[in-house]
Amino acid sequence: NKKYTIAVLPGDGIGTEVTPVAVEALRLAGSLEGLDLRFEELPIGGAALDLVGVPLPEETLRKAKQSDAVLLGAVGWPKWDDNPKHLKPITALLQLRAGLEVFSNLRPITVFPQLVDSTYLRKDTAEGVDLMIIRELTGGIYNAHPRGFTTNEQGDEVGFCTESYSASEVDHIARVAFDIAKQRRSKLCSVDKATVLEGSMLWRKRVTAMALEYPEVEVNHLLIDTAAMDLVRHPRQFDTILTGVMFGDILSDLAAMIPGSVGLLPSAALGDSGPGIFEPVHGSAPKHYGKDTVNPLAAVLSAAMLFRYGLKEENAAKRIEKAVSDVLDRGFRTRDIHTPGTTLVGCKRMGEEILRSL
C-alpha cells in the first residue's frame, strides 16, 4: 500500500465544519484505491492565535512542509479583525503559501448540469461552463517590495505598495498554464492591464513569447476590465485563464457567480515540488458557522484536487468527483444550492451521502 501523510488545517469557522467531511472522503476513496493515508491535524489562523498567539505556528509550517499534501479549511474570525497585520488570521495563509512556495493557484469553475438553476447568471449563459483559472500566487502586488507607510513632502500620510512581475516569475506561472491548457481544450486566455501597468506589459510580452513553444494552444489576451465583463456575458468562451495574483483574486470570486455558490468551488495551490495546499475558495463565513447548514462540496472537491494534483492519484480523484455528481443526481442539496423539488440537507448529512456514493 502506498502511504501518504496529509496535513489537515481546519482553521476557523466553517473550515472546521467542512474539513472533516473532506477528510472522510479522502480516507474512504483512498482506501478503495488501496492507499494508506495518515492525517495530522494542525492549528492555523484564529484557532492558532487562540492556542499559541500566532496565526501560523512554526510547528504547523514544519509539519506541513513534511507532509505530502495540505488540506486547508478556512481562516479568519471577526474577533481578530483589528489585530495588527502580522497577527491577523489571513496572514497565516499568506505565510503558508510563501513557506511552501506554492506559486500557482488552480481554481476550476464547473457548472454541474444538475445545478444549472443555481447560477446567478442567465441559465443559458451558465450552461456547460467548464473553465480553469490559473492565478499566480506568491508575486505581484501581494508580495510587494517596497511597501509600507510614509509621509510625503506635504506632510501627508501615504500607503504604498509595489506591483511587479519579473520575466522568470511570468514564465514560471505561464508554463503551468500552457501545460494545463494543453491537457484541456487548448485555449489559453491571459488577463492583464497591459495598457497601464508595467508588470502587465512584461507579462503580455513573455506569454506571447512562450506561445511560440505551444503552437497547439490558441492564445489570446484580455484586459482585466474586459475579462470581468466576458466572464458574465460569454463565460463558455473560456477554457484556461492565466492571470496575476490581484486580478486572479477578483476574477475567481466573480467566476463563482457562474455556478452560483462559492460553496461549490475547490482550489489547489502548487509549487514545483513539495506539498500543495488544497482548500475551498470560500472563507470562514462567521455568519453561517455552527448551524450545520454549509456546503461541504467545495472542500470535498478540493480533496479530489488533492488526489489529482497533490498525490497524482487520478483514480481516487475521479472516485470523489463521481460521488459528488452522484449525490447531486440523488437530489441532495445544501441551503446555498437548494431549489424546489430537491432534498435540503445539512453539511454532515451531505457528507454521509458522499460516503454512501463512494
Added chain:
Amino acid sequence: NKKYTIAVLPGDGIGTEVTPVAVEALRLAGSLEGLDLRFEELPIGGAALDLVGVPLPEETLRKAKQSDAVLLGAVGWPKWDDNPKHLKPITALLQLRAGLEVFSNLRPITVFPQLVDSTYLRKDTAEGVDLMIIRELTGGIYNAHPRGFTTNEQGDEVGFCTESYSASEVDHIARVAFDIAKQRRSKLCSVDKATVLEGSMLWRKRVTAMALEYPEVEVNHLLIDTAAMDLVRHPRQFDTILTGVMFGDILSDLAAMIPGSVGLLPSAALGDSGPGIFEPVHGSAPKHYGKDTVNPLAAVLSAAMLFRYGLKEENAAKRIEKAVSDVLDRGFRTRDIHTPGTTLVGCKRMGEEILRSL
C-alpha cells in the same frame, strides 16, 4: 442668454459616430432652455496622431482648459496598438485627465424599465438597479511613482509600478462620494483590498473617519473580490460606490453587464473647478465602426451629465434624460439592446428620434 463653450473631441472609431448625436442633443436641449452653446471640435487620440503626430495636441489641451466642458467620444485604433506608450491613443485620455485635474469619475448604472430584458444577469436581479460608481481617477496605481522597467539581482527583467494613496487624495475623492451619496439614497459602499494593500488600509481608515461627519450616510466597506460578486448577485443593495482607479475600472465595466450594454453608460470626470470631461464608457469599437449600428445613448446620456455636473443646468439635463426615456417608450432600439417586438434602428436614426422627443 447664458453662453457656454463646449470642447468636442470625437476621437476615433465609433466616437465619431456617437459624438455628433450628443452634440445635436446638447444644442437642442440647450436652446430650449435658452442657453447659447458654442461647440469647438478638436482632434484627440488616433485622429490627432494622424494629423499632428501626438495623441493629445497642445492646442487640444489648451482649448479644452478654456472651455466650460469637454464632450469626448472615444480614443484608440488597432493601427496604433504597437506604438510606444507615449504615442498610443489612450495616452491622450490619461494626459487629458491629468491636464484638467479631473480626479473624480462618476459612472451611473441605471436599468431603464424598458430595457430590463437586455441585462446579462437574471431579470429579477437587474430590475430597479440605480447605482453610482465614484472612481478616483488620477492617483493610485495609474499615476505610479516610481514605475518602469529594471533588472533584478538575478539579471531578470522586471516591470514595476507603485500603488499608493495619500490621506488627502482619499479625503478628496471620499468627500465627493459622501456628498453625492447624500443627494441619493444616503448609502455609501467603499471598495478596497484593505487585507493586503497599504493604500487600501489608509483608504479604509480615512473613509471611516469621514463617515463621522456624515451621520446621515450609511457606510459599509467591501473587499474588491466580494464587491465584484455582489454586483452580480445583489446589485440592488448598492446606491453609491466609492473606489480607487484600478478597482473602479474593473467594477464599472463589470457593472455594465447589469443594464446589459456598454452602449447605455455615460460618465463624467470632474475636478474641483474647471471643465469636466463627459464621455460614454464604451471605447472606439473598431469592429462596429462605420456601419451606423452603434448605440448613441451612452453619449447622449453623457451630454445630460455635461448639463448637470458640468454646467449646472439641471433642467437641460432632465430634458435629455426624458427624451431618452421617451425614445425607449416609443420602442426604438439599436442592435445592442434590440429585443423582439421593438424597432431596430441605427445610430443616426436613434439620434433623430432623440431630437423628435426633445
